[in-house]
Amino acid sequence: MLQLDLRSPVPIYDQIKAGLRGLVARGILRPGDAAPSIRSLAAQLKVNPNTVARAFRELTLEGFLESRRGDGSLIAEGAARHAKDGLSEVRAGLKDALLRARRAGLAWGDVDSLVRESRKEEA
Amino acid sequence: MLQLDLRSPVPIYDQIKAGLRGLVARGILRPGDAAPSIRSLAAQLKVNPNTVARAFRELTLEGFLESRRGDGSLIAEGAARHAKDGLSEVRAGLKDALLRARRAGLAWGDVDSLVRESRKEEA
Amino acid sequence: MLQLDLRSPVPIYDQIKAGLRGLVARGILRPGDAAPSIRSLAAQLKVNPNTVARAFRELTLEGFLESRRGDGSLIAEGAARHAKDGLSEVRAGLKDALLRARRAGLAWGDVDSLVRESRKEEA
Amino acid sequence: MLQLDLRSPVPIYDQIKAGLRGLVARGILRPGDAAPSIRSLAAQLKVNPNTVARAFRELTLEGFLESRRGDGSLIAEGAARHAKDGLSEVRAGLKDALLRARRAGLAWGDVDSLVRESRKEEA
DNA sequence: GTGGTCTAGACCACC
DNA sequence: GTGGTCTAGACCACG
Numbered sequence: 001m002l003q004l005d006l007r008s009p010v011p012i013y014d015q016i017k018a019g020l021r022g023l024v025a026r027g028i029l030r031p032g033d034a035a036p037s038i039r040s041l042a043a044q045l046k047v048n049p050n051t052v053a054r055a056f057r058e059l060t061l062e063g064f065l066e067s068r069r070g071d072g073s074l075i076a077e078g079a080a081r082h083a084k085d086g087l088s089e090v091r092a093g094l095k096d097a098l099l100r101a102r103r104a105g106l107a108w109g110d111v112d113s114l115v116r117e118s119r120k121e122e123a
Numbered sequence: 124m125l126q127l128d129l130r131s132p133v134p135i136y137d138q139i140k141a142g143l144r145g146l147v148a149r150g151i152l153r154p155g156d157a158a159p160s161i162r163s164l165a166a167q168l169k170v171n172p173n174t175v176a177r178a179f180r181e182l183t184l185e186g187f188l189e190s191r192r193g194d195g196s197l198i199a200e201g202a203a204r205h206a207k208d209g210l211s212e213v214r215a216g217l218k219d220a221l222l223r224a225r226r227a228g229l230a231w232g233d234v235d236s237l238v239r240e241s242r243k244e245e246a
Numbered sequence: 247m248l249q250l251d252l253r254s255p256v257p258i259y260d261q262i263k264a265g266l267r268g269l270v271a272r273g274i275l276r277p278g279d280a281a282p283s284i285r286s287l288a289a290q291l292k293v294n295p296n297t298v299a300r301a302f303r304e305l306t307l308e309g310f311l312e313s314r315r316g317d318g319s320l321i322a323e324g325a326a327r328h329a330k331d332g333l334s335e336v337r338a339g340l341k342d343a344l345l346r347a348r349r350a351g352l353a354w355g356d357v358d359s360l361v362r363e364s365r366k367e368e369a
Numbered sequence: 370m371l372q373l374d375l376r377s378p379v380p381i382y383d384q385i386k387a388g389l390r391g392l393v394a395r396g397i398l399r400p401g402d403a404a405p406s407i408r409s410l411a412a413q414l415k416v417n418p419n420t421v422a423r424a425f426r427e428l429t430l431e432g433f434l435e436s437r438r439g440d441g442s443l444i445a446e447g448a449a450r451h452a453k454d455g456l457s458e459v460r461a462g463l464k465d466a467l468l469r470a471r472r473a474g475l476a477w478g479d480v481d482s483l484v485r486e487s488r489k490e491e492a
Numbered sequence: 493g494t495g496g497t498c499t500a501g502a503c504c505a506c507c
Numbered sequence: 508g509t510g511g512t513c514t515a516g517a518c519c520a521c522g
Contacts, residue, residue, distance in 0.1 A: 003226065010223065011512065018227035025228025037494065048514045070494045070521035083228065090227040091237060096131055097220035098241045103126065104141040104213045105148025105206060108242060114214060115238065118221045119231055171507055249472065254465055264473040271474025294522055329474060336473045337483060343466035344487045346379065350387035350459040351394025351452065354488055360460060361484065364467045365477060380497065406509065417499045439506035439509045
């Protein structure tokens, strides 16, 4: 349901944040649904609960989650929009990668073919 | 001539390395040309000279630069190939970013528009 | 009749307790009156009945409520005094909040305008 | 320079955040100044560095601090405005306290006299 | 059971 | 030296 790449330089808590937003963006979780509990998600991902807690805390501050004391968290009402036109961190990451690639001398043509290639592999 | 993103999680010295390789990949600097001096580059980028020095040191070890005792560095003969190798790393990084973005729920259409947007901003 | 702020760090059962005391302090409920039933209040506040039950339990222990086996609770005779005692607690809390706000750099003028603002919003 | 109340129900990291904003609001620290290092502040406050780090992290996300990798943090340019018209958390806390006080039955007149009283004591 | 805070200590990368 | 991430484990309050 949610996958991590522990080798990635991207912080685990960021991957968790992106993953949850992805579940909403793809319609697997919907506003009003209960989010998995911090502890259960931590166990499932084999990660320290604090790490998951940090992701949840930030998502709550951002208004993507609502935490109910002693009764778990749920996907906030605005989460769908948040996940959709938001995805801001992911977009920022991609844009950053694009920018660096350009600065490193990658031509736009190369970028285009790389995108096409990835698209093909996925299908 | 060379731009940094101080907020990026990518190390500054890595950005400098990639930037110099990019200048060669784009033909702005050529093998045999003088590289900017560490001090002047540091001043221009408003960065600690140590940071630039580290980038130069590593580029020299990699054979991309040649240092002339007391007389700065110059772009090595094999620099063009090095710049190309750098490009494959960059491609790999971009591809990875794309994968994560997709996992996070970003649609291909979003990717396309993001690319268009970056292209536009650059122009 | 009784309003909660689910986002507040203040426990819900405490808000309920304070709210009931407030209703008495303001003369809306009087000693001898029937208190709302736990279930109806829980439904109205969209809160777990356990939470309301806890508030009632504590209020009963404090002598603010009297429970009639199988017939709900009623406002105790001494409730008015209890409500007044509650007020001093509230005052202390407010004073503390003021102190912290001042330490944090809030000017007295800001405090004044904040009070005016709250007053306005309430009306 | 910065005082904590470990007995307060207000989280330490929140007190630290408020304290730093207060130092800027009062002009003791200015935009561009170096903020104390996480470790030194932790030592001075006799608190775990992680706790200070959390405060710093949030302040950075909010744009009040800028962190320079390996070179400490500094007060961001927008910090003064942030601290001044912001102070948002403190104001929110005060407003919350006011709201609860009102719901608990405290009259506006009581609020006013309480404010006057605090003001007098401080002077 | 839940989320939240805090401590302690390790490790990393950067300057 | 700096900030950042992660783990481990304790404790608290709430539902």
